[in-house]
Amino acid sequence: MAQERESHREDVVGRANVEDTPELLAYYDELARHKAGALWTVANKIEPWEPKSQSVPVVWRYRDLRAHVLRSVELVTPEKAGRRVVYLNNPGRSDVAAAVGWIYGGLQVMNPGEVASAHRHSASAIRFIIEGSGAYTVVDGHKMTLGANDFVLTPNDTWHEHGVEATGSPCIWQDGLDIPFVNAMEANFYEVHPDLSQAVGYAVDDMTKTWGNAGLKPMGENWTKGYSPMFKYEWAPTYDALTRYAGCTDGSPFDGVLMEYLNPVTNGPVMQTLGASMQMLRPGEHTKAHRHTGSGLYHVAKGSGHSIINGRRYDWQEHDIFCVPSWAWHEHANGSDREDACLFCLSDLPVMRALGLYREQAFGDNGGMQPLL
Amino acid sequence: MAQERESHREDVVGRANVEDTPELLAYYDELARHKAGALWTVANKIEPWEPKSQSVPVVWRYRDLRAHVLRSVELVTPEKAGRRVVYLNNPGRSDVAAAVGWIYGGLQVMNPGEVASAHRHSASAIRFIIEGSGAYTVVDGHKMTLGANDFVLTPNDTWHEHGVEATGSPCIWQDGLDIPFVNAMEANFYEVHPDLSQAVGYAVDDMTKTWGNAGLKPMGENWTKGYSPMFKYEWAPTYDALTRYAGCTDGSPFDGVLMEYLNPVTNGPVMQTLGASMQMLRPGEHTKAHRHTGSGLYHVAKGSGHSIINGRRYDWQEHDIFCVPSWAWHEHANGSDREDACLFCLSDLPVMRALGLYREQAFGDNGGMQPLL
Amino acid sequence: MAQERESHREDVVGRANVEDTPELLAYYDELARHKAGALWTVANKIEPWEPKSQSVPVVWRYRDLRAHVLRSVELVTPEKAGRRVVYLNNPGRSDVAAAVGWIYGGLQVMNPGEVASAHRHSASAIRFIIEGSGAYTVVDGHKMTLGANDFVLTPNDTWHEHGVEATGSPCIWQDGLDIPFVNAMEANFYEVHPDLSQAVGYAVDDMTKTWGNAGLKPMGENWTKGYSPMFKYEWAPTYDALTRYAGCTDGSPFDGVLMEYLNPVTNGPVMQTLGASMQMLRPGEHTKAHRHTGSGLYHVAKGSGHSIINGRRYDWQEHDIFCVPSWAWHEHANGSDREDACLFCLSDLPVMRALGLYREQAFGDNGGMQPLL
Amino acid sequence: MAQERESHREDVVGRANVEDTPELLAYYDELARHKAGALWTVANKIEPWEPKSQSVPVVWRYRDLRAHVLRSVELVTPEKAGRRVVYLNNPGRSDVAAAVGWIYGGLQVMNPGEVASAHRHSASAIRFIIEGSGAYTVVDGHKMTLGANDFVLTPNDTWHEHGVEATGSPCIWQDGLDIPFVNAMEANFYEVHPDLSQAVGYAVDDMTKTWGNAGLKPMGENWTKGYSPMFKYEWAPTYDALTRYAGCTDGSPFDGVLMEYLNPVTNGPVMQTLGASMQMLRPGEHTKAHRHTGSGLYHVAKGSGHSIINGRRYDWQEHDIFCVPSWAWHEHANGSDREDACLFCLSDLPVMRALGLYREQAFGDNGGMQPLL
The missing domain is CATH 2.60.120.10 (Jelly Rolls)
Incomplete structure (x- = not known):
């Protein structure tokens, strides 16, 4: 049994750092018989310093x-x-x-x-x-x-x-x-x-x-379900909206010109567990890097370019799909100086936000850009 | 002084019905000296059976x-x-x-x-x-x-x-x-x-x-004021929305195809005290009558026709303005069998709704239409 | 007719300041025939510089x-x-x-x-x-x-x-x-x-x-009406709450230790149009003056003291009732150095807040206290 | 490699039921090289007919x-x-x-x-x-x-x-x-x-x-965090509230007299990811069985009795802890005919509800009680 025991000791004040002794090993066995365990044997594992996603960028x-x-x-x-x-x-x-x-x-x-x-x-x-x-x-x-x-x-x-x-x-x-x-x-x-x-x-x-009519509510309609009644979201008005919005915003340093699809009844995400957004990278735009909790699955709706995720470059072109794991550094670059590029992103950010688990961090060094590994 | 005294007696169980006596009149004078009065002298006035608007239709x-x-x-x-x-x-x-x-x-x-x-x-x-x-x-x-x-x-x-x-x-x-x-x-x-x-x-x-983009939220923008950030609402997309919606709704029996302008952040009215709506009366449409609390100031945005308000007919054509007082019966008729007509309405319905004062009643008799006086 | 005409001229840039002329008077008569008027004849009246309540302190x-x-x-x-x-x-x-x-x-x-x-x-x-x-x-x-x-x-x-x-x-x-x-x-x-x-x-x-149980929701009960389901609010727990809260707050400079009664379902006011609060003036406490939109009707629930309203002193003792009109300066003083005093206040603040009409101003001069007129 | 392949075929209309062929196996290998797979090989596994918890009752x-x-x-x-x-x-x-x-x-x-x-x-x-x-x-x-x-x-x-x-x-x-x-x-x-x-x-x-004052809001305090500011919830007022509420409710057939602890600012759960409740089983009470999504960890705060979980009986007394896995049938019985019993429950119901994943089902047969296995 001994080889199966967990060992996650850290020599840091405030962290578990208990060496095994025969007495303790016997104690652990006793606890196991009661469907219990000693927290200090697993505490450092289950309370990590920061998230480390099991997913890899692809x-x-x-x-x-x-x-x-x-x-x-x-x-x-x-x-x-x-x-x-x-x-x-x-x-x-x-x-x-x-x-x-x-x-x-x-x-x-x-x-x-x-x-x-x-x-x-x-x-x-x-x-x-x-x-x-x-x-x-x-x-x-x-x-x-x-x-x-x-x-x-x-x-x-x-x-x-x-x-x-x-x-x-x-x-x-x-x-x-x-x-x-x-x-x-x-x-x-x-x-x-x-x-x-x-x-x-x-x-x-x-x-x-x-x-799906901006600033207008259909009188007499009622909708109380947890998801959007606007079942279909079309590309043409989305691209038009991005273009109009791009004309009057500086955009986000991390995401260019980004709009989230929303449930027109709640103004929350389109569904309670999945969110969607479309972002425009303007010609020549290369965003700064940040990371946040929550996972994203990107679809290249228009154009080509690359993203840098945790220090590695991933090139993409129209209809390619790529992912950004939770808490992974990421930045996006439009490959064209003349055309915009658009990324559709499906994510679990609604879950992160509804449960108070969203955290975000900007990449501070190197002018906000990740050095390539 | 006697001629100034209020007298609103009603011979109905549960209503005030107190005749004046010398003793009571002296009592009333005494109360007046203490900046007070006897409720039963004004109760029937201040608790009317139903609202009677001070406004007249114009x-x-x-x-x-x-x-x-x-x-x-x-x-x-x-x-x-x-x-x-x-x-x-x-x-x-x-x-x-x-x-x-x-x-x-x-x-x-x-x-x-x-x-x-x-x-x-x-x-x-x-x-x-x-x-x-x-x-x-x-x-x-x-x-x-x-x-x-x-x-x-x-x-x-x-x-x-x-x-x-x-x-x-x-x-x-x-x-x-x-x-x-x-x-x-x-x-x-x-x-x-x-x-x-x-x-x-x-x-x-x-x-x-x-x-002003349907189903899309500008990422990074924040708006917490009590009124809509979409300061301008345009006619072209409004008319387009009414046309689209008319293709998939029966509409309201009282209002035809009606959409309320809304604050895209709260999905409530455009402002906390004033609401706005645009309604389309389809060719030949003559709505049924209803009444509700709250006052409406209508502007004929398109077409011509008439409304019947409290039993009297009021004709209107493009850019005429007319009003419907609180709790007045009203129904609308498009004067054309070929063109739609559109009415813009400015109202205090947001106040009625925010404060729990909205009441509505359909006109039950005569097939839902008011007989003309 | 001339003696009935409105005249509210102000010699201030941006305000109406039109003198009557025979031509204008004829124009006004013409407008009146169309159930209309010239805004500049009434603009200064209907757009006052600040609210002036019709109510007087009593x-x-x-x-x-x-x-x-x-x-x-x-x-x-x-x-x-x-x-x-x-x-x-x-x-x-x-x-x-x-x-x-x-x-x-x-x-x-x-x-x-x-x-x-x-x-x-x-x-x-x-x-x-x-x-x-x-x-x-x-x-x-x-x-x-x-x-x-x-x-x-x-x-x-x-x-x-x-x-x-x-x-x-x-x-x-x-x-x-x-x-x-x-x-x-x-x-x-x-x-x-x-x-x-x-x-x-x-x-x-x-x-x-x-x-009425703090921090506890009755499972299976549902309440969607606009007013509080907790129909009765008792004095004993209210006074106990004020006493407990007084032990861990500095209170408000204008109101001492004040708690608002709330609808436990919405955490808003007890009703949509009327709010209620109870405030404790600690022994010897004399608050600073402020004013705000909204009217208050006070009932002295405990103790004695006085309030200064728009520069005049109004003494009160247990079960007296007094009022503070909208936008009137007011401050409160406990008359005792040993006992606390409690004021129950009924107000229309829920209306002011729901409609975006609440404004508040502290009395800046004289150490925050009104000089007596 | 073949022995590692997933096989979840079901002979039901609308479910995947594809037999392996050499051509398909080659295709699967090809897909694997592109970090992809054929959905029908795993569809029946990842889309189960109903939840089957990995947890066991303890x-x-x-x-x-x-x-x-x-x-x-x-x-x-x-x-x-x-x-x-x-x-x-x-x-x-x-x-x-x-x-x-x-x-x-x-x-x-x-x-x-x-x-x-x-x-x-x-x-x-x-x-x-x-x-x-x-x-x-x-x-x-x-x-x-x-x-x-x-x-x-x-x-x-x-x-x-x-x-x-x-x-x-x-x-x-x-x-x-x-x-x-x-x-x-x-x-x-x-x-x-x-x-x-x-x-x-x-x-x-x-x-x-x-x-923590029922029906009272501390004026001037502001709280916008996602969790309750009432950091401590005490036993005495909880038990008092249950007793009072028990005097005017029939209770839930599944849970007796149950109250949820709440965040007094939002009236939602005490925290966004964890909820808590206390329920009183009246003397002699034996509830009916139901099941729902979400996991519960119970602590016996008072009394003794037993619960039946997925057809097996689990006895408990004061300070014992037991768990009910997601979608497990459960019913509770007070072991005393004279004293009430109280169960504290910690759960992830706030997650289920916030994300639209809560489902509940009553046990229909056998008078609502589970037959013992």
Whole structure:
């Protein structure tokens, strides 16, 4: 048994630093029999000086993955696979199938005329369209049409199904979910729709037409659920907003011109466990480095450039996906002096903020930029 | 003295019904000497069965008032008059110079190149543009350009000044303020800007560009004041939103397709004491009647038609202004079978709602329509 | 007509200063025919430099009023009078029967075995017990027993009735309501209970036992109304709280040790239109002067002393009532060097705060104390 | 490699059910090289039908653990151990040293005159006193004295230190923290106080005296932090409140008479990640069974009885500790027909509720009671 004992001694005032003795080892064995232990044997482990993420930075290149995604169409049927998805498997998080932290990410493909069976779960999802025409999603009877760089919410416990119109083209999108988190919270339920598909009960795109109007509230509508009623967020008005805002802000030193997608009813995040933002890096912009708690999964919506994460450079171009682990230093650089670049980011910042766990730190040295390792 | 005594007896169980006697009259005199009175002499007056507004319904026809407004340019200078405004004087509320209830309304004119002196007050204002080009308003250093059917907020205690660019044309707009209310609350302060004018310190229209983006929050901006940071609300996106929303709602039986302007930070009304809404009456639409507490000052933004208020018909066309007093029955009819009509409404509903005083009642008889008196 | 014209000229830059001319007078007549007027004729009146309350400071001495209140028992029956109340009639507000600002105040008496008929209205009330035993109030079926310096809420639209147990003694209490305000808002409704009395449907004092526990929320209870579910606030725990808090605070320079009564569900005021507070003036304490918007009706719950309001001294002792008008300078002095004094204050501060109209100013000169006029 | 492959096939419509083929296995290898995988190989695992907690129900008997806790005084010094704590090690959660779910629990002992070194961390703690006199805690300069069944908060990022007065007796208390959760969130920071101890800067017990008064708000105090300013919650007023509330409620069928401790500023839970409640089981009461998401760590504050968790009976008496894992059926029974029993519960329900993950289900069969396994 001795080799299994934990040992995390630190010779620092205020930290546990107890050497093993025969008497203590016997005591530890006694405690174990009562389903107990001595805190000082694990205290330094469970109270670290600062967070050290289990995730590692990764760039998933779209040019690499696209062919594999398309190939799944030949390899499996939707009936057998449920959904044809290639998921992003962070080497540090493969035990929970996460792309980063507690966030699941995947690339899904669907052919014209196909539709997935309807289901619901406690996990919440954001479906970000990469390519193809005719994609749509039905959420609790509301049908949303989707184009490139649009995204749709399928919040916790909503019935949802994805499809591509017969008149469309093969569609690929990025799925982002909080599956690992909800599993960890021991709160995940799953249900297949009794009819495998749901009726559309409203005008197409009604939720965005109703709730997606700046400075205007639809009289008589009421919404008390924990997620946004504006199920679809479109690329065109987002890019327009960034452009307008860029004309009257200096932006953030760490993020350029960044806007968070919000729930128009609460002005909080689009869902309680997952947040989304779009940021514009202006031509030539290279931000300063900072780090914060919370994990981010980035999708390059426009342009190309690179990010420096914990001292290493990661290049990216349109539709590449990369991740920034919790408390990792990061800075972003637009690779073009003439075009802007836009990064979509899916994160668990709503969790960090709702629970008082958000912390942020600027990189003080070296003019705010990380030296490359 | 006897003729001055109050007498509000009602022969109803639970209501005061005390006849005067010499002994009681002597008692009343005694109480008066102690700055007191007997409640039963006034109880029925101060506890009415239901509200009876002091305001009367009025339509102010733009074709009548326009010439008078323009004539003020010849009659007074801005320096002497402060502002060249013709105010709307409800016959029942002339003691407080209100258009309806506790709301002040006026029509102001300004020539190209003119600018009013900057000032601030505890009252809050909404300036709704009727005609002319080149109008602008500066609020706490933020300059907003204004076109027809746009409106701008000048909230309580903000420095503000109105002007028309030298390259513009004569501009007429409607002012709406809560001056009577804030005076009644004994809370009105007034201050002339020490420099009579303020410097513009931000990009033009920055507040609307920053805050007026559906489903998007500008990262890093913070706003904690009680009023909307989106100082300007424009007509074009409003009309577009109404059109989109009309495509997916049945609308309200009483108001057609109605949207409330909101503060994008709180999702409450644009200001704490004044609310604004725009409603579309679809071609041929004639709403049902209801009544509610709170006063409304309507401006016909588009089209023509009529409203029935407390059983009388009031016709209106573009840019006419009319009022609906508190607890007055009202219904609206679009006069066209082919075009929609749009009504802008300024109201004190935020006060009613914030204080728990909002009540609403549908007109039950006659298929929900008022018989004409 | 000329003698009725308004004239409020001020020779100050930015203020209206237009002399009458025959042409202008004709213009004004023309505007009047269109239910309109020229703003510059009234602008200086309706935009004052600072609030000037219509209320005057008054002290109502309990030793003076008590006999008159008791005499009403002989003069009128509850059936005819509705309620036997002597109301406080501020000389500046007798048109609306207010004690100060928009607040009604009265002294009501009831004999053992009497009970008033049940009714409800849009106005909200606070009933503060002065003397007697056996008083109780029923609010929406909840019965509260009441002792000296306790108070009970009868919020807007709740059925309520007051009574005194047959085993009790004659009871006198102070009523405070927002009747003048709700009338001014044109939002007052009144209804007599169909049975003239309501059944008690809950354990006695249940609302205070359920909701009046510091730091504890009753699991499974839900409360969404705009007013406090803790209908009764008792004197003993209030005085205990002030004593405890006094042991660990310096207090306010203007108010000594002051605690606001709150709605335990929202942590806002007890009702949306009326607030209440209790403040302790420590032995020998004489506060500094300040002024703020909003009106206050004070009841001396304990001790004696004086207040200086707008430069004049007003002495008070236990159970006297006095008022402080909006924006009036005021400071309070405990008359004893050995005993504390406690002032209960009923106010419309919740209205001022909810609507963004609260302003406060300290008296800067003379060491913060007003010179006596 | 083949033996490591995941296999979670289910023969249910809408679930993944893909058999391995050589072609697919090659495809999986290819995906792995790109840090990706095929969702259908893990979908059924990461999307379970319902939560299955990793924790097991445990009762830690105080009579067993007390001697071991006291013995730690002889075995280690506070200087070397940091704190002399025996922690509760749930067999299913020993990898994260949790008592249940993501909650850490421990029993700490301190002798008169001892004081721990001051530190702070992102984890939040609740210290519940079991026995001894003279215990106190200092949190950000506020000193709280503590008796049996009182508890104190040491919220995230507050400097805190525990001690026992020299005039006291050996004290044992239960620590409850969210350490495992904050570690999982990759958001835990730890810091030793530079002086190893902090100065007391306020009157003793000031935070509870200031904020712990039912229906009263201390005027002039302001509190915007995410946790309760009422750092200490005492047993006497809690038991009194339960007794009063029991007199006017039927209670919950699942929990008897239960009150949640709350943050008096937000009326939310005492801290953002940890909640606390006290429930009274009336004499002879045996509740019905339900289950919900979220984990609970119970401490028997008074009396004795048993709980049935997932069909097995667990007896408990005063100061025993037991846990209920997420989504485990549970019901409680008071063992006495004459005395009430009280259970203190520490839980992560605030996390479940803040993130929309709370679900609850009543046990429908068998009259609402679980059959014993």
